[in-house]
Amino acid sequence: MTTVIREHDLEALVVGVTLLGSGGGGDSRAFGRILGRRLGSGELELLDASAVADGYLSPVGVVGATSVLAEKLPSGREFSTAVHAVSRWTGHPVGGLMSVEAGGLNGLSALVAAVDLGLPFVDADLMGRAMPRLDQFSWAVAGRSLTPCALSEPGGQIVVVDNIDPAGLERAVRSFVVHTGGWAVLALAPTPAADATADAVTGSLVRALELGRAHAGLTASAGPTDVADALGGRLLGDGRVDEVARYGGRPHGPGGAFGRGTVCVVDEPSRAVVRIETENEYLLAMVDGEPVVTTPELVCVLDRRTLKPIAVDALRTGDEVLVLALPGPDWWRHGARLSHVGPRAFGLTCDPLLLEAS
Structure with a gap:
């Protein structure tokens, strides 16, 4: 089953991912506006995880102090550089994207990345809501490695991290963003689609859209x-x-x-x-x-x-x-x-x- 996102769906989607943020996850409105400009009169498909069997998926998202995004503006290249870096390191081409987190701005940031990179987007993520730490990714909880991964920050620096456990990766990422402007894009290793979604939360953005539409239907x-x-x-x-x-x-x-x-x-x-x-x-x-x-x-x-x-x-x-x-x-x-x-x-x-x- 495929859900199609068009420009008129974005307001509901923004509200939905904000509710999934449970008060956190960063302000999703800015990425909602960016996604609206990217889509224009076009559309974006949210592919159901159960229907995707081939290719390699990379979970992507923004990490760090998302509140400083308004001060440390994106260059627009962060997602592509992070995805390409982890693809080169592993030797696997990225055939599609999923999100690291469905709540807050990361519910939309990976959609922007999918449009910019021209890649399919699978409705699966590693939290199903917003939570603060990388060791709380579903992959980590299920015993999967989070490395290799790549970080790209708006000043142009790119770092690939490998051979480190989730707790160590959390510390490494926090240290990196503290010294490079407060936030960065994270791209996890390209992983066969069946494996990538087996230990992920599925259907979060469809749920966000349903929540947003229910919210929009409320009367005064x-x-x-x-x-x-x-x-x-x-x-x-x-x-x-x-x-x-x-x-x-x-x-x-x-x-x-x-x-x-x-x-x-x-x-x-x-x-x-x-x-x-x-x-x-x-x-x-x-x-x-x-x-x-x-x-x-x-x-x-x-x-x-x-x-x-x-x-x-x-x-x-x-x-x-x-x-x-x-x-x-x-x-x-x-x-x-x-x-x-x-x-x-x-x-x-x-x-x-x-x-x-x-």
């Missing part, structure tokens, strides 16, 4: 429960942000600590306090001190008037919001995978709390 009179139902989630709170606290994190992963924070929302109907623990994404939600849902499920905060998703770093005291929980990718529910993306993987002493499977 839609109540909080209507919004949650339309998006296939659960309403956790409807009220005003009472407090936003941001502070330094504790080391809990191979890349070191990210900034941590807490958001408190007072639910107007019940006066219950909805507390959200945050890092790059919303990680855990509690109601009156009782944990109710955690990563890898998606905690999303929406502006109560516009219903637009609000990122972790954009949330402010006084904002009127809806707090929703949406089901996360099913891939993470199986076996020992959950321990890599559950709350304890982020230093939170709480067991995973998942929504009921549909």
Whole structure:
């Protein structure tokens, strides 16, 4: 099955990948505009992973501090140089692309790369949402190597990294982007299509498109429960942000600590306090001190008037919001995978709390 993306689908796709970002993943709007200019009156196919059996696929995406993209502008060559570099190193031609991450801007960045390189795009990725670390790629969790890989930064430097484990790669990438402007494009090794998608999350962008279309279909009179139902989630709170606290994190992963924070929302109907623990994404939600849902499920905060998703770093005291929980990718529910993306993987002493499977 193939899903076709046209220019009029992009607004819904931007909203959908933003919801999959669970408050993180970077601002997808810029890549939405770039993709719109690339497509024009044309179209882009999202190929179903089950229908792709031949050729080599390379997962690609942006890594580092995506917030500095507006200051350290892309040259437009980063994806092509990274893909060509890892192809030369391995000796395998890249016959198609997939994304490293479906949430936030990387839900769209790989689509831009596919259009620019003239390559097919397969709807498979290595997270199914946004998460902060490379060792949380599904390939790494499944025991696959993430190297060789190539990094290309906007100043023109290209680095190929090989023979290093996922934790070491996380540290190497963080070190590289810190010294080269804050962000870079990552291209993983060309891998036979069947192997590349076997340990990947599939169908994420189709889901993002469906979420975006459901969001676009909401009317001005839609109540909080209507919004949650339309998006296939659960309403956790409807009220005003009472407090936003941001502070330094504790080391809990191979890349070191990210900034941590807490958001408190007072639910107007019940006066219950909805507390959200945050890092790059919303990680855990509690109601009156009782944990109710955690990563890898998606905690999303929406502006109560516009219903637009609000990122972790954009949330402010006084904002009127809806707090929703949406089901996360099913891939993470199986076996020992959950321990890599559950709350304890982020230093939170709480067991995973998942929504009921549909």
